[in-house]
Amino acid sequence: MSTLKKLAGAVLATTLTAVVPTHSIASTDDAVTVGIMLPFSGIYAQLGEAGRDGLKLALKEQSEKLHGSKIEYVELDTEAKPSRAPELASSLLNQHAADFIVGPVHSGVAMGMIKMLRGKDTIMIIPNAGAATATGPLCSPNLFRTSFSSxxxxxxxxxxxxxxxxxxxxxxxxxxxxxxxxxxxxxxxxxxxxxxxxxxxxxxxxxxxxxxxxxxxxxxxxxxxxxxxxxxxxxxxxxxxxxxxxxxxxxxxxxxxxxxxxxxxxxxxxxxxxxxxHYAEQLDVPKNQEFREAFNTEYGKYPDIYAVQGYDAGQAIANAIDQLQGDVSDKQAVISAMEKLTIDSPRGAFTFSRAHNPIQNxxxxxxxxxxxxxxxxxxxxxxxxxxxxxx
CATH class of the missing domain: 3.40.50.2300 (Response regulator)
Structure with missing residues (x-):
């Protein structure tokens, strides 16, 4: 089977159309492509699904911040296999021209993704993997983390x-x-x-x-x-x-x-x-209570830390789009906008450090x-x- 056919078989693409606010200056034909590289099969499937669900909930909730842009999702199953990471990341970068790539769960997969995406014209957001190297020696302006370092x-x-x-x-x-x-x-x-x-x-x-x-x-x-x-x-x-x-x-x-x-x-x-x-399910933070009820309403279950981290990746994307009034074509401008964000997270509000890790309780x-x-x-x-x- 050819590489392209294998990749095509791994892709599930969906589209969320945002409500177009009256002050939007972006064309409603514009689309922001969000690549999702998470495990949807194997031992970490539940973690991948939770992260994806949190991500999509945030972008659905904050559709008014998208300035008329549609969100186009391209989902690839990493199976938590580091060997697959470079090929899948390359597909999202080169074939799908993803504006944002969210993933992974597994730190070994993160290393393979970074190998392909570091310094490239896309924004990589890590919603779980805690490897110190990712935001240490391999840090890059286009790499952010919404989870934690080890x-x-x-x-x-x-x-x-x-x-x-x-x-x-x-x-x-x-x-x-x-x-x-x-x-x-x-x-x-x-x-x-x-x-x-x-x-x-x-x-x-x-x-x-x-x-x-x-x-x-x-x-x-x-x-x-x-x-x-x-x-x-x-x-x-x-x-x-x-x-x-x-x-x-x-x-x-x-x-x-x-x-x-x-x-x-x-x-x-x-x-x-x-x-x-950096999180507890019963954490006494107003945003946490709102998020837990919204997640349960949307998916019929209460969220865990992996859903929180995915949700905050979605919030970061929505807020960056909002700051740039819907135009994410200039990735340096996206990076500058994200570096200044304060994320109103269920874990408590956090900002990004110079290495783009969360500064968090x-x-x-x-x-x-x-x-x-x-x-x-x-x-x-x-x-x-x-x-x-x-x-």
Whole structure:
């Protein structure tokens, strides 16, 4: 099968026609093409669908800001496979001439996309992947992120551990980018305050053979444990930790993905876990309540963090179009407009840093009765250091 036929088979294109405001100066024939590179099959399909749904909801809600432009969507399924990323990104850039390309979920896919899109005449918006490199050494004026860097959720947790009197911490994660970067970020703040990482364990991804390591934690008896696991790994680790009798004896801390989207499966084993993240479903922010009800009305379910991040990508696009009165042909003007935006997000308002990461609050959350309950702001308006970014 030819490359073009394969790509054509992967594309689903839809069009949203905006209400044309009376003050519009843009032709109603104008279209803004939004390419979506997210996983719609495989292990991350649910995350991709949530991000896409949030994106489309924002652009539907804010149709009056589009100055008569239609939004044309071109959706490509990445299947969370890094090997597919360059080909799909090239298709959106060269065949579809996308004005904005939103994606991906997986950091490996992000690296492939950036390889093709960095410095090109389109705006790439990352609605999830947290790889530090994307807005560090590979930062680019046309690359923005509406999610988080791997550093952001974990760095504040080192200070949280110190404030709770924990001096010796056992750190464990998978041996891949997000895992290593999360442990590094925690250690950066924890060790700077006098804490000691007594053991650092990196497991092959996606191994969930945790029992021997949980036994090792019991033997070493640290003041606390810090970890990054997500999805099925997070569920298994929490359950193994509880089964060993460590819950309630040795506090378990983590990047927020340890208890994000996993609480129902973790059940009682998650109670008391402390995590840091830029969102919580019950966050007391007016925009959050409005968004949750609107999302439920539109899709028949309540949103998660992946929907929030997609929604904010849509808000960024709508606001940039509005600032430029519908004309996004000059990508340098689009970049300048986006750099100045304040996004009224369900997580709380945020702006973009010099490296185009969100400057955002990180919330300290504790699992109480099966919910991530916000205890405090662990870090207010936290800006990723963007090490290696030369913009």
């Amino acid at each position: 550093w952001q959720p974990s760095y504040p947790m080192g200070k949280v551990a110190l404030e709770k009197g924990y001096k010796k911490v056992y750190a464990i994660s998978w041996n891949y980018g997000m895992g290593r970067e999360s442990l590094d970020a925690f250690a950066e703040s924890f060790e700077a305050g006098g804490g000691e990482i007594i053991e650092r364990v990196l497991l092959p991804f996606p191994s969930t053979n945790f029992q021997s390591h949980v036994s090792d934690i019991a033997d070493k008896n640290p003041d606390a444990v810090f970890t990054f696991f997500a999805g099925g790994g997070a569920i298994k680790f929490a359950k193994d930790y509880d089964a060993m009798g460590l819950r309630g004896k040795i506090p378990l801390l983590g990047s927020g993905f340890l208890t994000e989207g996993t609480l129902q499966a973790q059940g009682e084993a998650a109670e008391g876990i402390l995590t840091g993240l 990180i919330y300290l959350r504790e699992v109480v009765n099966g919910e991530n309950v916000v205890q405090s702001i662990a870090a207010e308006a936290l800006e990723d250091p963007a090490r290696g970014c030369k913009m």
